[in-house]
Amino acid sequence: xxxxxxxxxxxxxxxxRIVEGFKPLGKEGYGAIVIFVGVVKGxxxxxxxxxxxxxxxxxxxxxxxxxxxxxxxxxxxxGAVAIYHxxxxxxxxDTTVYxxxxxxxxxxxxxxxxxxxxxxxxxAPVYKLEVREDGExxxxxxxxxxxxxPRPRGP
Amino acid sequence: xxxxxxxxxxxxxRLYGILKDIVGPEVKIGTDKPLTVxxxxxxxxxxxxxxxxxxxxKVRVAVNGxxxxxxxxxxxxxxxxxxxxPSAGG
Numbered sequence: 692x693x694x695x696x697x698x699x700x701x702x703x704x705x706x707x708r709i710v711e712g713f714k715p716l717g718k719e720g721y722g723a724i725v726i727f728v729g730v731v732k733g734x735x736x737x738x739x740x741x742x743x744x745x746x747x748x749x750x751x752x753x754x755x756x757x758x759x760x761x762x763x764x765x766x767x768x769x770g771a772v773a774i775y776h777x778x779x780x781x782x783x784x785d786t787t788v789y790x791x792x793x794x795x796x797x798x799x800x801x802x803x804x805x806x807x808x809x810x811x812x813x814x815a816p817v818y819k820l821e822v823r824e825d826g827e828x829x830x831x832x833x834x835x836x837x838x839x840x841p842r843p844r845g846p
Numbered sequence: 847x848x849x850x851x852x853x854x855x856x857x858x859x860r861l862y863g864i865l866k867d868i869v870g871p872e873v874k875i876g877t878d879k880p881l882t883v884x885x886x887x888x889x890x891x892x893x894x895x896x897x898x899x900x901x902x903x904k905v906r907v908a909v910n911g912x913x914x915x916x917x918x919x920x921x922x923x924x925x926x927x928x929x930x931x932p933s934a935g936g
Contacts, residue, residue: 729936748862748928750911776935788936808936816908816928817935818863829864832932840867840897 695764696773697756699747699817704775704789713771713793721770725800727790727808733783739824745778745787748816752776759810767803769794774807776817855923857881859890863931865905868897877923883907884917886927906930 692712706726713724731743760772770793777787790807794800811817812833820839821828827839855878861869869890881889887905891898898905906913908928909921921927 746862748860748908748930751908751913751928751930754911812936813933815933815935816862816906816930817933818931819934820863829867829931830934831864832934837864840864842867 692771694771695757695760696771696775697753697760698775699749699752699756700775700777701779703777703786706789706791709773709789709791713773713791716770716793719770721793721795723794723797723800725790725792725794725797725804727788727804728786729788729808731781731783731785731787735821735823740783740821741824742822743781743787744820744822745776745781746818747776747778749778752816755815756811759807759814763792763803763807763810767792767794767799767806769799769803772803772807774811776811776815778817857886857921857923857925857927859886859927859929861929863934865898865901865929865931868901869894869929880920880922882917883914883919883921886921887917890929901931904932 706728710724733740756774760774764772773791775789781787788811790804792800792803794803819830821830821836828836829839831837855876857875857877859873859875861871875889887902891902908930910926
C-alpha cells in the first residue's frame with residue numbers, strides 16, 4: 692500500500708476506502724486511525740453562506756500536500772497519511788478537506804491530524820471566495836474576509 | 847521592435863484568489879530580458895493602476911511551480927509565473 696496519499700480533487704473522497712487501506716497497519720503497531728473532514732458552513736457571523744468557490748494553484752498545491760504529509764509522518768512516526776483538498780463550487784454541507792492518519796496511538800493521531808490541518812490552511816496554495824447573502828468575500832489566510840473587488844475589464 | 851508573441855519572448859503570469867480580481871486571471875508580458883521578482887511586481891502593480899499595492903508584501907511568487915523566496919530572484923522569458931495571495935485552505 693502507499694503510505695502517502697494526497698490530491699487536489701473535484702469530487703467527494705471515499706474516506707471509508709482510505710480507512711480500509713490503513714487498517715492493516717494495525718498489525719505493525721499503528722493502533723489509531725484519526726479522520727478529519729472539513730465541511731462548508733452555511734452560516735458565518737450570523738449570515739447565510741450560499742457557496743464557497745475554491746481554487747488552487749494545482750502544480751504547487753499537490754507538491755505542498757505531499758511535503759506536509761511526509762514531514763508530519765516522520766515527526767509523529769505515522770504509519771500512513773492521506774490529505775485531499777477539494778476545489779470547485781461547494782455548497783453548505785459539502786466536504787472540503789480530508790485528513791486521515793494512521794498513528795501508534797490516539798494522542799499522536801489527534802495531534803498529527805490537527806497539525807496537518809493547520810499546515811494545509813497556511814501553506815497549500817488554495818483560495819476561497821465566500822458567497823454570502825450580504826455579498827462576496829475573499830477569505831485571506833485563516834479567517835480574514837475582504838469584499839470582492841470589482842473585476843478589471845477585459846481587452 | 848521585437849514582437850514578443852511572435853518570438854515567444856514573454857512571461858506568462860497567472861494570478862489566483864483576490865489578485866485575479868485586481869489584475870486579471872492571466873497576464874502576458876512581452877520582454878526579451880530577464881526581470882527580478884521585484885521588477886515584475888512593480889510592473890503588475892502599474893498595470894493594475896496601483897491596485898496591487900497593499901498586497902505587495904503579502905504575495906508569494908512561484909516560478910515554474912516553486913515558490914521563490916527572494917525579491918531579487920530572476921525570472922526569464924518563457925518562465926511560468928504564478929502570483930499567490932495568502933493561503934486560505936480548509
